[in-house]
Amino acid sequence: MSNFSFLFQKEWRENVRNFKILWIPLVFLLFGISEPLTNYYLPQILASVGNMPEGTVFQFPELSPEQILMSTISQYQLIGMLVVTLGFAGIIARERKSGTATLLYVRPISYFSYVNSKLLVMITIVIGGVIVGILASLYYTNILFGAVDIGAFFGFLGTYIAWLLFVISIVLFSSAAFTTGIASTVSVVFVLFAQIIDALLGTYWTISPWKLPMYAGQILNGNFDMTPFVWSIMITLIASIVLIAGAGYFAKRNVSKAKI
């Protein structure tokens, strides 16, 4: 396990020097702030943009603070998840393709340390970035729309973090198993498209990792069904562990695919 810290140091340096450590959290922060702001000022913005026929009346529903936080999450679910999947799909595959991985693989490293060093960096950037973004969103929501129940908020945040761990595991596994191009596609399909499918057909089942963002919202609103939620969390955590272990397995198996 001692190799882990050296590998992590390398991952950290890489993500500092390619600015991922900065720009990905900033994207989450940006959407976290802009969501409550635009929702609050939308009527005024539309009015000032003008060109509306005289006498047009906009009906804006009264938005609750919980709805604003959920609308932040739905931004993360689209743009945020695209950033995570496409931004990290090459985290292992690209090293193999360029040949830089060869000089790591000839050393007595453990492939689980190797994968875990990448996992920890992704967790730090993605989950760290989302926490910062949602806290900022909470602050703005609090000013503009009012307070939310703090216990419910932490339940909501924790549930969403479990979902993010699942996303990270999918991306890491894909990158270990496939080339960067295929890993991007697989990640986008299993993170973004699977959500749509789950939303369309998902009335038939209640236990699914892809339902976690929805459950997070329900927790925030204070009305949720405990049993399917707990099962979904369990399934998600187990799936994540399996995917991470699978990433280690495939990272080792694909050593021979590294360019020599």
Place this chain on the structure above:
Amino acid sequence: MDFESIPWLLILPIIIIQLILIVVAIIDLIRVRSTNGPKWLWAVIIILGNMIGPIIYFIVGRRNE
């Protein structure tokens, strides 16, 4: 909406974050050896692409390794 009524204190962070993203993307653009497509085009996208410009650059434009 007139100028005074704009809540500058609330909007300022957004402007700052956007500026940081643009500056970081431009610094990166200058430092990397090659991009997917011409560099000048990416400079235009980063500066004029609003919120999304720097993000698109980092995901699509940047050629890693």
Place this chain on the structure above:
Amino acid sequence: MKTLLYMQGLTKEYGKEKAVDNITFSLNKNTSTALIGPNGAGKTTTLSMLAGLLKQTTGSIVMDGEDTKDIRKMIGFLPQYPQFYTWLTALEFTEMVAKLSGVEPKMAKLEAEKTLEFVGLGSAKNKKTGTFSGGMKQRLGLAQAIVHKPALLLLDEPVSALDPIGRREIMNLLKELQANTTILYSTHILNDAEEMTDQLLFLRKGKLVEQGSMREVREKYANPLYKMYFSSSEEAALFVEMSPWPTRQEGPVAFISIEDGKPKMQEVLLKLANSNLSLSKVERATASLEEIFLQVVNKG
């Protein structure tokens, strides 16, 4: 002499293709061995299996040492085209791989600096590897392969990408390392092998077709070779034309190789006596490795 590494019946198949076909050889401690063969002979595949990057289809690799479970600990490997993380400096990279290879973390930086100095990158150690030229990359590649003082150093075409000066410098560094490192390197440039090699392994289409020390191979393959000096290139060319034996020409010198004692030199001289070519000198020469290589690779 102690054996460091022994490989038996090593085979690598890709579908029906055998990239490496039943190779058996051993490496003695602190000797240097050249894997010689044309492109596609299986040199890189053999080295990659030894480095643990490829798994052999059949066959075994046995390494002497107390902990042979992970032989990567004892190995330094330089690929033909080493690729580095462009965003790391040479020192950062070398220090990192030193730690990964088991160098005491506190000593890693110092060892990295010493090694970079040794390969001639002392002044470039704080430059990002992305800015490095081909020759500098090759030096850094050597540095990362030796920083942890491996027992076995595997080098894939270590000098083929270098200019003659760089080539000489790297070969000199390798000679220094030879004192306490076992070296196995592949090459298709045979002069490299002549420099510093105890054992030669000739690969052809994945098979080990010849092996032995430089002297053994020489004795086996070096047919007597005569250098015949003529007064002009034209005369040498005329001689090549009339010679029924394998003969080639370089300027005013004709090289005639005499297989199995035939033709006898007398016959050659007799032939000459009947011509009006003026021979100024005849000299016995040994075949260069280049010529042996051609013979080994072309036979069978």
